[in-house]
Amino acid sequence: MLLVDPTKKLSYNRRIMDGDLVIVYERYNSMKPVKVSAGGVLQNRFGLFKHSDWIGKPFGSKVFSNTGGYVYLLAPTPELWTLVLSHRTQILYIADISFVVMYLELVPGCVVLESGTGSGSLSTSLARAVAPTGHIYTFDFHEQRAASAREDFERTGLSSLVTVGVRDIQGEGFPDEFTGRADSVFLDLPQPWLAIPSAAKMLQQDGVLCSFSPCIEQVQRSCETLKSHFTEIRTFEILLHTYEVREGELGSWQDGGRGSVKSCKKRQRSTTTNSEENPGTRTILARLNSEAKGHTGYLTFARLKCTS
Ligand SMILES: C[S@@+](CC[C@H](N)C(=O)[O-])C[C@H]1O[C@@H](n2cnc3c(N)ncnc32)[C@H](O)[C@@H]1O
Structure with a gap:
């Protein structure tokens, strides 16, 4: 098992060097x-x-x-890495990632089990959250994806915090050596319910599991399976809305300004601080960004039932 160097802090507060x-x-x-x-x-x-x-x-x-x-x-912070990494699979984005890090209650020193690794987008943020003394053990059954993820963790300087294993987690479960050792488990698998009994075995008392699924049918099956070992079962959908805010004339976004969005009119919403909508009046305009992401998936969280 990989030993983590507790002195190795993640710090970007330094100068650019050859090889960075x-x-x-x-x-x-x-x-x-x-x-x-x-x-x-x-x-x-x-x-x-x-x-x-x-x-x-x-x-x-x-x-x-x-x-x-x-x-x-x-x-190369996790936030930026998620935006530039090569997409070998669907990935988790910042809105879901930040919610996962929070609700998995991650702090430095935590041990997290993850499957599948995919493109390593989530793993990168998990690693930063548990650094410098925690560790992420992430598994994917696809050898090439696992190898590419390992290379990426080398490039981003996280390899001492993340170990990538090749394993069919739905078929075999997590390795026995982690039994009762994980603070949290994260699943992004097509049939997560197959891995839930093993995840329960791996978690410490009070440990938290999260499962990400794009479809509600997957969520329903996972929740059914979770009931036998877990409590506090909750499902969330995280929708991120970003806004453009500026001062301008009423109507300026509709009539030729950058805001006259042609491709996405239905999703545009304009709010103003002025209840009397007089064209020509300068006011603060806020507009929903047309690039706002819609549904990505559902996040289901659950806490291991206390056995004592
Ligand atoms: C959607 S991707 C995960 C993306 C990842 N969460 C990210 O943010 O980059 C799902 C991954 O699960 C892997 N996978 C599917 N079934 C699996 C199984 N039975 N055991 C292990 N990995 C599996 C796939 O190879 C794929 O890489």
Whole structure:
């Protein structure tokens, strides 16, 4: 079993070094991960950037190209990684992830069992939550996905906090060596109810399980199975609404401003601080962002029944 180095803290408060992974930020919807190498270059629509100019600069720096264009070099935090990672599977996004981290009651030192690993989007945030002394043991039955996830955890500097195993968790359950040791279990599997009895065996007294499923039929079957071992069974759907807020003239979003959304009118909602809607009056406008994500899945949480 992998020993975790308790002195290894996750810190992004340092300077960029040769071999580091940086997130090259062009704008909020255009970012990409780049491994820094002393002789490397990045060419994009803003010009040619030499990696050697980046080395020694703090994360967050604005760097310039040969033509005067610029990008920002950001640290590969779990939040950004989730936005730029290569999608080998469906992944969990920030709204669901933050809810999971909270409701699994994760703190430094926790041991978490997870399956499937998928693209490692959730695992990355789980690892940061339990660092520096906890550990994530994540399992996927797909060998290539497990290998790619391992490579990603190396790149993001999390490999000492995450161990990836290849195993059919629905068929075989979690390995016996974890019996009674897990603080939390997370399942993102097509038939989670098959893994629930094993998850119950792995959890410590009071441990919490979460299962993510896109369909309500999966949730219903999981809840039926959960009843025998778990209590406090609750299911949530997390819907994230992001808003654009600005001061402007009433009607400006409808008549030619950036807000005159052509593709998504039904989802637009405009609220104003002024009850008399006089065109020409400047006021604060808030508009639901047309890119707001809808349904991703249901999160079912449950706590292991106390046996004593
Ligand atoms: C949707 S992905 C998980 C995504 C992950 N939560 C993330 O945020 O990146 C589901 C994964 O479960 C794996 N899987 C499906 N059935 C499995 C099983 N019986 N045992 C282990 N892994 C399984 C699949 O190979 C796939 O990688």
